[in-house]
Amino acid sequence: MLAVLDSTALLELAAERTGTPPEEPVVGPVRVGVDLGTATTVLVVLDRDGRPVWVDSHPSGALRDGVVVDFAGAVASVGGLRQRAEQVLGVQLLDAATAFPPQIPIADARACRFVCEAAGFGEVALVDEVSAAQRTLDVLDGVVVDVGGGSTGVGVFRDGGLVALDDRPGGGHHLDLVLAGALGVPVDVAERYKREHSREALPVVVPVLQRIAESVRLMTPDAADLPLHLAGGALMLPGAGDVVAAWLGRPVVTHPHALLITPLGIARSAP
Numbered sequence: 001m002l003a004v005l006d007s008t009a010l011l012e013l014a015a016e017r018t019g020t021p022p023e024e025p026v027v028g029p030v031r032v033g034v035d036l037g038t039a040t041t042v043l044v045v046l047d048r049d050g051r052p053v054w055v056d057s058h059p060s061g062a063l064r065d066g067v068v069v070d071f072a073g074a075v076a077s078v079g080g081l082r083q084r085a086e087q088v089l090g091v092q093l094l095d096a097a098t099a100f101p102p103q104i105p106i107a108d109a110r111a112c113r114f115v116c117e118a119a120g121f122g123e124v125a126l127v128d129e130v131s132a133a134q135r136t137l138d139v140l141d142g143v144v145v146d147v148g149g150g151s152t153g154v155g156v157f158r159d160g161g162l163v164a165l166d167d168r169p170g171g172g173h174h175l176d177l178v179l180a181g182a183l184g185v186p187v188d189v190a191e192r193y194k195r196e197h198s199r200e201a202l203p204v205v206v207p208v209l210q211r212i213a214e215s216v217r218l219m220t221p222d223a224a225d226l227p228l229h230l231a232g233g234a235l236m237l238p239g240a241g242d243v244v245a246a247w248l249g250r251p252v253v254t255h256p257h258a259l260l261i262t263p264l265g266i267a268r269s270a271p
């Protein structure tokens with residue numbers, strides 16, 4: 001049944017299931033993905049057929065650039081998301097997968113797993129974020145770019161295999177910082193402004209977007225021939241993808257609900 005769902009249909013279904021469980025009972029065994037992000041922690045539950053049945057999120061703050069800076073806070077956040085999912089779906093969530101940004105030290109990557117274990121998950125699989133995003137998009141030959149709250153990760157895929165992986169600072173939070181400076185407002189106000197007044201916000205943050213695009217170029221020197229897929233929440237700002245495409249002088253592929261691409265792929269990597 002799942003075979004007929006392409007990545008766009010999967011993302012649409014995941015968006016529909018955000019905070020809204022399906023009407024019919026969930027058919028297990030379920031698979032669970034936990035995305036410990038800089039901006040948000042997202043939990044995704046898939047049914048036996050790999051269909052998203054529940055998506056929930058919690059503002060993060062416990063992580064910075066993939067590094068857990070507030071262990072107890074991260075555990076509480078994941079534990080809360082887990083409990084709510086179990087209540088809503090009426091199934092137990094036993095195991096999970098979680099992800100780390102490429103290029104962080106292995107000890108920091110492991111901390112992501114420890115957070116999930118401390119939040120009550122048994123077996124916890126660990127994948128890198130960009131490979132997770134690729135699992136959702138099913139890109140065989142292409143560059144997958146994940147621009148999140150704090151950093152930009154890139155993975156180069158050829159014949160379905162990962163041939164290069166990198167990550168640099170630069171994401172939605174940096175757009176907020178520049179916007180806050182330009183408007184003379186606190187960062188949280190700038191974050192709201194960016195979403196509610198995206199047309200006015202875009203020109204102010206163009207240089208930051210160009211900088212993100214430039215770091216994508218520097219991280220992918222041998223991949224100019226490949227299509228570039230954009231994932232992550234930061235480029236959901238309308239027009240942001242066009243700025244990246246213009247700076248790089250190549251077309252980019254955008255996807256709906258881009259901030260769900262990585263969390264969904266993490267769940268698809270779960271045991």
Ligand SMILES: Nc1ncnc2c1ncn2[C@@H]1O[C@H](COP(=O)(O)OP(=O)(O)OP(=O)(O)O)[C@@H](O)[C@H]1O
Nearest residue numbers: 037038039040148149150151172173232233234237
């Ligand atoms: N509709 C939107 N318009 C503009 N920006 C958005 C929108 N939705 C989310 N964002 C931005 O996306 C960013 C969060 O994206 P995402 O959830 O992919 O990050 P994350 O996974 O928490 O961070 P990271 O991957 O860097 O650890 C935030 O900076 C937020 O402002």
Ligand SMILES: [Mg+2]
Nearest residue numbers: 037148149262
């Ligand atoms: Mg992320």
